[in-house]
Amino acid sequence: MSEQELARLxxxxxxxxxxxxxxxxxxHTGGSLSCIDILNVLYNDVMNVGxxxxxxxxxxxxxxxxxHTVEALFVxxxxxxxxxxSDLETLCQYKSHYIGHPTRKVHGVEQNTGxxxxxxxxxxxxxxxxKLDDKDFRVFTLLGDGELPEGSNWEAALTxxxxxxxxxxxxxxxxxxQISGPxxxxxxxxxxxxxxxxxxxxxxxxxxHNLKELQDTFAALPFEQGKPSMVIARTIKGKGVSxxxxxxxxxxxxxxxEQYEQAVVELDAACAEI
Amino acid sequence: MLTExxxxxxxxxxxxxxxxxxxxxxxxxxxxxxxxxxxxxxKLGPFGVKFPKQTVEIGIAEQNLVGVAAGLASxxxxxxxxxxxxxxxARALEQxxxxxxxxxxxxxxxxxxxxxxxxxxxTTHHSLHDFAVLRAINNITIVAPADNFETEQAIRLAAExxxxxxxxxxxxxxxxxxxxxxxxxxxxxxVVKNGGDLTLIATGETVLPALKAxxxxxxxxxxxxxxxxxHTIKPxxxxxxxxxxxxxxxxxxxxxxxxxxxxxxxxxxxxxxxxFHNRFKIMAIPDEYTVTGSQEEIFNHYGLSEDGIAxxxxxxxxx
Ligand SMILES: Cc1ncc(C[n+]2csc(CCOP(=O)(O)OP(=O)(O)O)c2C)c(N)n1
Ligand SMILES: [Mg+2]
Numbered sequence: 378m379s380e381q382e383l384a385r386l387x388x389x390x391x392x393x394x395x396x397x398x399x400x401x402x403x404x405h406t407g408g409s410l411s412c413i414d415i416l417n418v419l420y421n422d423v424m425n426v427g428x429x430x431x432x433x434x435x436x437x438x439x440x441x442x443x444x445h446t447v448e449a450l451f452v453x454x455x456x457x458x459x460x461x462x463s464d465l466e467t468l469c470q471y472k473s474h475y476i477g478h479p480t481r482k483v484h485g486v487e488q489n490t491g492x493x494x495x496x497x498x499x500x501x502x503x504x505x506x507x508k509l510d511d512k513d514f515r516v517f518t519l520l521g522d523g524e525l526p527e528g529s530n531w532e533a534a535l536t537x538x539x540x541x542x543x544x545x546x547x548x549x550x551x552x553x554x555q556i557s558g559p560x561x562x563x564x565x566x567x568x569x570x571x572x573x574x575x576x577x578x579x580x581x582x583x584x585x586h587n588l589k590e591l592q593d594t595f596a597a598l599p600f601e602q603g604k605p606s607m608v609i610a611r612t613i614k615g616k617g618v619s620x621x622x623x624x625x626x627x628x629x630x631x632x633x634x635e636q637y638e639q640a641v642v643e644l645d646a647a648c649a650e651i
Numbered sequence: 652m653l654t655e656x657x658x659x660x661x662x663x664x665x666x667x668x669x670x671x672x673x674x675x676x677x678x679x680x681x682x683x684x685x686x687x688x689x690x691x692x693x694k695l696g697p698f699g700v701k702f703p704k705q706t707v708e709i710g711i712a713e714q715n716l717v718g719v720a721a722g723l724a725s726x727x728x729x730x731x732x733x734x735x736x737x738x739x740x741a742r743a744l745e746q747x748x749x750x751x752x753x754x755x756x757x758x759x760x761x762x763x764x765x766x767x768x769x770x771x772x773x774t775t776h777h778s779l780h781d782f783a784v785l786r787a788i789n790n791i792t793i794v795a796p797a798d799n800f801e802t803e804q805a806i807r808l809a810a811e812x813x814x815x816x817x818x819x820x821x822x823x824x825x826x827x828x829x830x831x832x833x834x835x836x837x838x839x840x841x842v843v844k845n846g847g848d849l850t851l852i853a854t855g856e857t858v859l860p861a862l863k864a865x866x867x868x869x870x871x872x873x874x875x876x877x878x879x880x881x882h883t884i885k886p887x888x889x890x891x892x893x894x895x896x897x898x899x900x901x902x903x904x905x906x907x908x909x910x911x912x913x914x915x916x917x918x919x920x921x922x923x924x925x926x927f928h929n930r931f932k933i934m935a936i937p938d939e940y941t942v943t944g945s946q947e948e949i950f951n952h953y954g955l956s957e958d959g960i961a962x963x964x965x966x967x968x969x970x
Contacts, residue, residue: 403771444775469771471944471952477772491775492738493711523688526710557690557708564688564710 378421381651383588386456387417388648391617392641393452393462399637401468403477407614407627409449411552411585412519415610416453418591419517428458431485437514438503440488442496443521443550444478445629451475451483459485494527496520497547501533504545504605515598516545523555526564531576534605538577543599546606547578550585552614556628569609578607585610618643661826664802665763668820669694671806672731676702682810683707683723685732687716693733693763713738717746721756729759729810735769736762736778736819744784751815752790759809760817765795766856766907767936768822770945778819779936782884783912785817792837793884795819795855798828801882804835812837821856821907823946828862828880840888846875849964850895853905854881854914856946857934857955861905864960876964887917896922901930901967905960907950910935930967934960 378386390413398404420426424437441450448468455462460483467473474482478491488499500518507514520530537545549569557563566572570580579600583590591610600606614628615621618640621630632640676682676698685707690699699706707723709716713734720732732739739762740747751758762781769776785793794809794816796802802820809816816837828843835841843858844865853861858880865876877895881888881904896902902922904915915933922931934955942952950956954963 445772471942471948473771473943476943478775480773489773489775491773492742494742524711526712526715528712528714555688555711556692557686557688563708564712 380589380592383417383421384651385648386421387414387588388617388644388651390417390449390452390456392644394448395618395632395637395640397452397465397468398448399632400466402631403469404448404631405445405629406631407554407621407624408443408446408521408550408552410616410618410621411612411614412443412446412550413449414586414588415519415548415550415591416449418588418595420453420457422592423595424517425514428484431459435512435514438487438500438516440496440500440503440516440518441479441490442518443493443524444490447477447479450479450486454483454485457485493521493524494529497530497533497537500545500547501537501540501542504537504542505540507544508540508542514544518547520547520549521555522549522551522553522560522566523563525549525566534573534576534578537605541603542605543601543603546595546598546608548608548610550612551609552612554614554623554625554628558625573607577604579604580607580609582609582611585612586616617647661799661824663694663822663824664796664799664820665694665822667799667802668761668806669698671803673698673701675807675810676705679729679810680705681727681729683728683730685709685716685720685723685730687711687713687734689734689763692735693761695733713743714746717743717758717760718750720758721746721750721754724756724758731759731761733761733763735776736765736781737769737776740778740781740784740817747785747791748788752788755790755814757813757815759812760815762817762819764822765819766821767941767946767949770949771943773943774941777941779909779941781817781819782906782908782914786885786912786917791815791817792886793817793819794837794882795884796882797855797858797880798825800827801835801841801880805837805882808835808837819855823856825856825859828858838883838886838888840891841880841882842877843880844876844878846877847898847900848875849901849903849968850877850879851903851905851960851964852879852881852914852918854884855907857905857907860950860955860957861960863957864964867957867961868964872965872970874964874968881914884914884917887921889921892918892921893925896927896929899929901932901964903932903934903960903963903967905934905955907955908935910937932963932967934963
């Protein structure tokens with residue numbers, strides 16, 4: 378997909394994320410906006426997965442470890458045709474499958490996540506299986522920067538390099554914030570590149586909102602033969618809505634009517650500039 | 652009598668938890684709060700601001716949280732390790748079993764937003780297993796305070812306890828329950844309403860619908876139901892259970908937990924082994940993929956509500 382088409386989609390996705398969070402009066406706003414460009418590029422430019430091949434054992438897999446930003450995933454899955462977008466009207470309602478975290482009850486979702494620190498191990502297992510069966514599919518997983526202190530991530534990081542999983546790509550949505558404060562203050566994990574390199578990964582850092590850079594980075598996978606690939610995506614929590622950007626309270630803030638309107642105005646203006 | 656007004660008057664138990672800890676921390680530098688990016692959900696923002704030196708932030712790492720808390724407790728610190736109940740008691744279970752309970756490090760584990768408080772965030776965020784798994788671990792007291800009174804008392808007792816305690820809190824504002832009791836002890840249930848026709852034994856946030864159901868039964872059918880807040884799940888108050896079972900009338904237990912391994916089965920086990928033949932019903936979350944929705948919707952769906960409990964009572968009474 379062209380960079381321009383992707384750019385338009387990113388704005389559309391942002392509007393939809395806000396629309397459904399506003400309607401549900403619940404959701405993880407900031408982190409959905411920080412990872413949406415990554416999801417956009419993965420689903421529209423990189424991964425071989427869609428409703429037509431979702432039951433195929435050869436499809437690429439996407440496992441969202443930072444499950445709380447499920448609104449970003451749902452919006453993209455709807456756009457890919459996994460389910461009618463109108464289903465999202467029921468987000469977080471009684472008996473709806475569209476809850477606040479990914480569940481396999483929703484078509485297109487690979488794994489039930491939401492407790493942080495599970496996605497990488499699940500992805501490693503899936504990637505090992507591909508190697509065992511000589512299959513070509515790839516496994517992608519998205520982690521939050523705040524979730525990295527979960528020890529399971531580092532256990533999985535070791536397994537990934539031990540088994541030379543060059544069919545595995547992990548992306549860290551490095552927006553610098555979590556719930557209680559800046560990640561650097563809650564539990565500093567930097568330097569991330571050196572840590573993952575020391576764990577045997579091939580690491581690249583990118584601007585997680587630069588669509589072209591994301592496209593080029595994923596096109597270069599695997600970064601090195603015989604090593605798992607790590608994309609450290611520097612992002613902005615709340616990206617695209619001025620008053621949300623880098624603001625802690627938008628982790629799971631829900632916009633008021635006026636705030637929602639302002640966000641739409643800003644995003645429409647951004648779309649007009651593309 | 653519980654009215655909408657008195658219900659509105661209560662605070663969330665977590666607010667009281669935080670205020671009580673702040674009151675204690677002023678005079679006791681050994682009181683420590685250890686969190687895993689859970690300060691906000693634990694209502695501990697103000698604690699952190701007032702007592703930065705008595706706050707240890709671990710980051711999102713619950714196993715590490717409990718291990719570190721155990722280490723701190725081993726040096727005599729009075730440690731409250733605070734994290735959502737779902738992660739605290741599932742992910743960090745081995746640390747709880749070995750580093751806290753078995754090693755006798757008196758950590759106070761505070762499970763926040765327990766049961767289905769997180770509602771539509773789904774099963775990853777629900778803790779319907781915590782009573783069951785912790786009951787099977789030796790050397791840990793399990794407490795689910797129902798109202799602000801029980802919360803404050805429980806925190807004060809826990810701070811001084813030289814043994815491990817698990818405190819389970821929901822998110823909702825809880826009214827002061829109608830009771831003359833002014834004393835509070837771990838292991839001693841609290842009778843919030845007397846009545847000779849049947850006994851409702853509830854814990855935590857289900858005490859409120861149980862009490863409302865008892866009031867409804869009385870008003871609509873003249874049925875006198877006793878209501879017990881069984882805040883301590885372990886050690887269970889066998890004496891009180893015995894006392895209330897002695898009249899042979901039906902017993903209903905109500906809990907925001909799996910039907911397996913919680914308050915209900917603990918009561919049933921005692922009653923069966925002591926030759927009680929009261930009609931008996933466990934009201935809890937059944938063993939299935941939990942229905943999705945808010946806490947209230949989930950409660951209503953499974954009958955853990957004023958109406959649901961009253962209906963079950965009528966069935967058990969055969970009326
Ligand atoms: C095991 C576990 N512990 C705690 C939480 C609660 N929680 C949900 S989101 C979050 C912060 C996540 O921060 P980060 O990974 O940086 O995500 P982002 O900034 O992208 O939203 C926390 C603590 C959780 N979901 N799982
Ligand atoms: Mg973050």
